[in-house]
Amino acid sequence: MKDKLMSMLGERKNEMIEIRRHLHEYPELSFKEEKTAQYIADFYKGKDVEIQTNVGNGFGIIVTITGGKPGKTIGLRADFDALPIVEETPVPFKSKNEGIMHACGHDGHTAYMLILADCLxxxxxxxxxxxxxxxxxxxxxPPGGAKSIIESGLLDDLDEVYGIHLLPIAPVGMVGFNKGYAFNGRAYMKLKIQGRGGHGSSPHLANDAIVAGAHFVTAIQTIISRRLSPFDIGVITIGSFDGAGTFNVIKDSVVLEGDIRYMTVETQETIERELKRLAKGIEAEFDVQCDLTYTPDYPPLYNNPELTEKVAITxxxxxxxxxTEVKEVPPMAPSEDFAYYAERFPACFFYIGCTPKGVDKPYFNHHPKFDIDEDALLVAAKAVGQVVCSIQGE
Structure with a gap:
């Protein structure tokens, strides 16, 4: 079976590229991927499989291939949403949907998976x-599609689940893996500080929300430097500080929004606890009221070490x-909702290098000039195909 599958995939490389380019031209945002989902469903029409559409909280699709022999039930996942980014690549198949771009490679994920699935x-x-x-x-x-697909119950019988991500900072032919925690978890923070406004000449008659907010921005970095172990990974970024007003008016209230990243659940709990503690301290120190919203979304992605070791050896x-190369790589700082599958089932999520030809400094995922070498699509298909075949032999 393995030799047949590898041969079939090689013969259909150009088809993978055509599908990827079509999807790249017509990207759709998260939870709005109606036409993309229809394209995927149409691909499977007339094939000897079970197709379930509108799975989860959006346009998820599960295609079940029932083999002719007894064995495990495994999941292969590919995502298909795009980003609200204005594309700046010079490719002839540039996005035709204004302000939307496949800047993370999900078009490639879907393209290789469709052909791999058809061959299987x-x-x-x-x-x-x-x-x-x-x-x-x-x-x-967030909340993403993965969690709701799992909650649908349609994957309850999975023994294992696998996924890949295209990685432009690695060369084509390289497959990277990471055992254990591989992607950061993520949380969202919003803080409204309600003070007492006043005249700029008379700060003693007011409680300045901007000063309190500025102090909070500085103080929370001590969570990373003084509350986490030096061996733990954590990042707090305040990406929005809404304090616009008039130059001679003491601001009555401000709203801050932040992004929190962490590599373990324990680190997340520490950061959450300390943020709440500091917010109470700001209230006492500046005589203001703090309304803190803290919402964890994607958990850290944990690759089952034994399963990942088998993938690497395979x-x-x-x-x-x-x-051309299979190697262990460091954990990634971004987040990935494949983490929900990995919480529920033994999982392995690995990386496929896709640096564009002739590029010394490739643009990373989510950049308006993000691009891939389309040779990576066949690498992805054959790598996942090899994993599938190795499971067949167990």
């Missing part, structure tokens, strides 16, 4: 067990010419 459908009599293809909506915007021994 054709080989289903040789497949041991069941393969569930998870076409997931809304990875980019790919190292795969003897696939397109896979």
């Amino acid at each position: 459908i054709q080989l289903k009599s040789e497949v041991a067990g069941t393969i569930k293809i998870i076409h997931q909506h809304a990875e980019e915007v 790919l190292i021994n795969a003897n696939v010419k397109e896979i």
Whole structure:
């Protein structure tokens, strides 16, 4: 089966590229991917599979391939939403949806997965067990699509789940893996500080919300430097400080919004506890009222070490010419809602290098000039295909 699958994928490389370019031209935002979802569903029409659409809190799709032999039930996930970014790449298949761009490679994820799935459908009599293809909506915007797809119950029978992400800072042919915590978790913070406004000449008659807010911005960095172990990872970013007013008027209230990142649940709990403590301290010190909203969204992504080790060994021994290097890479700072699958099932999420040809300093994901080398699509398909075949042999 493995040799047949690798041959079939190689013959359909150009089709992967065509699909990716079509999706790139017509990107859709999270929770609004109606046409993309229809394109995916149409691809499977007439094929010998079970198709479930509108799964979860949006346009999720699960395609079930029932093999001809007994075996495990595994999930293969690919996301398909885009970002609110104005594209600046010079490609001829540039986004035709103004202000929306596939700047994270989800078009590529979907393209390789469609062709891989189709090849597995054709080989289903040789497949041991069941393969569930998870076409997931809304990875980019909390609460995301993954959590709701899991809550649908349609994946309750999974034994394992796998996913990949295209990585432009790594060369084509490189497959990266990370055992244990691989992506940061993320939380959202909003703080409204209600003071007492007044005349700029008479600060003693007011309680200045801007001064209190500025103190909070500085103080919270001590959470990272003085409350976390030096071996723990945590980041607090205040991305918005809404204190606009008039130069000679003491501001009555301000609103701050922040982004919190962490690599373990324990670190998240520490940051949350300390933020709340500091907000109470600001109230006492400046005689203001603080209304703090703290909302954890995506958890840290944890790769099952044993499963990830098997994936690494499989790919190292795969003897696939397109896979030129398999290596362990450091954890990634961004967040990824694949983490919800990894909380529920043994999981492995790995990386596929895709640095564009002739580029020394590639743009990272979410940049308006983000691009990929489309040769990486075949690498992704063959790498995941190899993993599927290795499970067949267990």
